[in-house]
Amino acid sequence: MDANRPRRFTFLLLNRFTMMPFAAAIEPLRLANRASGRRLYDWRLVGEGGDHATCSNGARIALDTDLSVEPARDETVIVCGGLDVSQAANKPTLAFLRRMARGGAQIGAVCTGAWLLARAGLLDGRRATIHWENHDGFAEAFPKVDLYRSVFVHDGNRVTAAGGTSSIDLMLHLIAEDHGDPLAADVADQLLHTGIRTGQDRQRLSIPTRIGVRHPRLAAVIARMEENLEEPISPADLAADAGMSTRQLERLFRRYLNRSPKRYYMETRLGRARNLLMQTDLTIIEVALACGFSSPSHFSKCYRAQYGSTPYRERGMGGD
Structure with missing residues (x-):
């Protein structure tokens, strides 16, 4: 990655995606730029049709473009899932993910987005996580995926977060890898996120x-x-x-x-x-x-x- 060029994130918003994991993923990037005084990250929102995506709470989010975008090796694609994620596993969306993976992009997901990655065959033989409510169904449907119950999992060029506020912990982890722990700590302070979790922490309450x-x-x-x-x-x-x-x-x-x-x-x-x-x-x-x-x-x-x-x-x- 060119140190002088912002790292780009592409957020794929599925129909009826969950707002919280998406917001918890994109806000740390904005705050990293603010805390550093530099444009370390930029992002774009994509989805079928390229017009807007509707999340599970009914809010409509304007998209920057459709699924025709070309991949780049220095970008990260994050699938934002939510309700009825299996219905989003259509040919254009799966083809988009496979094309981005072939182009060298890091591929990730938050909430139930991991289901789509697995359906595309992008998690076979990989470690991954998904929201605890979807864990059992996912394990039955995709036995080739090494599924964990942790808050997030980073396995090479695949990253998955379980949902809710776990997106914050994943993004802080990536920010720390890119620019060091002090910047990640500054972002956590801005978010009032006082307990930064690691990939070893489990999702559910004790x-x-x-x-x-x-x-x-x-x-x-x-x-x-x-x-x-x-x-x-x-x-x-x-x-x-x-x-x-x-x-x-x-x-x-x-x-x-x-x-x-x-x-x-x-x-x-x-x-x-x-x-x-x-x-x-x-x-x-x-x-x-x-x-x-x-x-x-x-x-x-x-x-x-x-x-x-x-x-x-x-x-x-x-x-x-």
């Missing part, structure tokens, strides 16, 4: 924070449950692994979560099942097996009890 209870044994059992959704562990084995009796485990869950371990485990498995139904093309039986249910009928019964609808209706297929 289990104690999520459930509102700080109990080491309870958190350990829940972690075991979350790690074993496809092949559920019996309450007796969960209790034994945590160094307590089954009765003690029952009391622990009743006291702090007002439900049995079995009920909590079932809700967790059904939550994963719902994500897979909404985000993948897996069959109902495949979703059932992936979430520890031995038969579609049992899965459908449990799903209806939890959500008031069957898996088939969630898919819009009709019938029970």
Whole structure:
């Protein structure tokens, strides 16, 4: 990269992209220019049609150009995803990404944009991340991608951030690589971003924070449950692994979560099942097996009890 020329970012705005990750990616670049007193970065917004892109909150963002732009080796393309990202995986958009990659551009994504990179084959054999809500569906759809649950991942000329404010951490990382930690720290100060996260930090809140209870044994059992959704562990084995009796485990869950371990485990498995139904093309039986249910009928019964609808209706297929 020519040190005297601004580094260019091309933001590909997909239909119904999420505003927060996009804003959190572009603002650090503006602030890096302001803090340094130089134009270190410039950017352009592209998308299908070249007119405007509509984000998930209804706001319309004017685009600079369409997908006919030519690649450059010293630029970074960031795909900004959001809702219904699979619908954006059309031939012109995938062709654009592949052309930019062949031209030597660094390719990245924020929020669900990683789905499009994977669909284009640009993440095969690479490390990547995606928003935790989309993690399970992505893992099932793209087994060749080495998927992580970290805030962002930088693997060679591929960069991905999970969504939300994680874009800030990714951009601070890139700014630090380009121009040093002091400038990145100045930008973080301007953003009031007091806790800069690295690629080692995980996306989600810790289990104690999520459930509102700080109990080491309870958190350990829940972690075991979350790690074993496809092949559920019996309450007796969960209790034994945590160094307590089954009765003690029952009391622990009743006291702090007002439900049995079995009920909590079932809700967790059904939550994963719902994500897979909404985000993948897996069959109902495949979703059932992936979430520890031995038969579609049992899965459908449990799903209806939890959500008031069957898996088939969630898919819009009709019938029970």
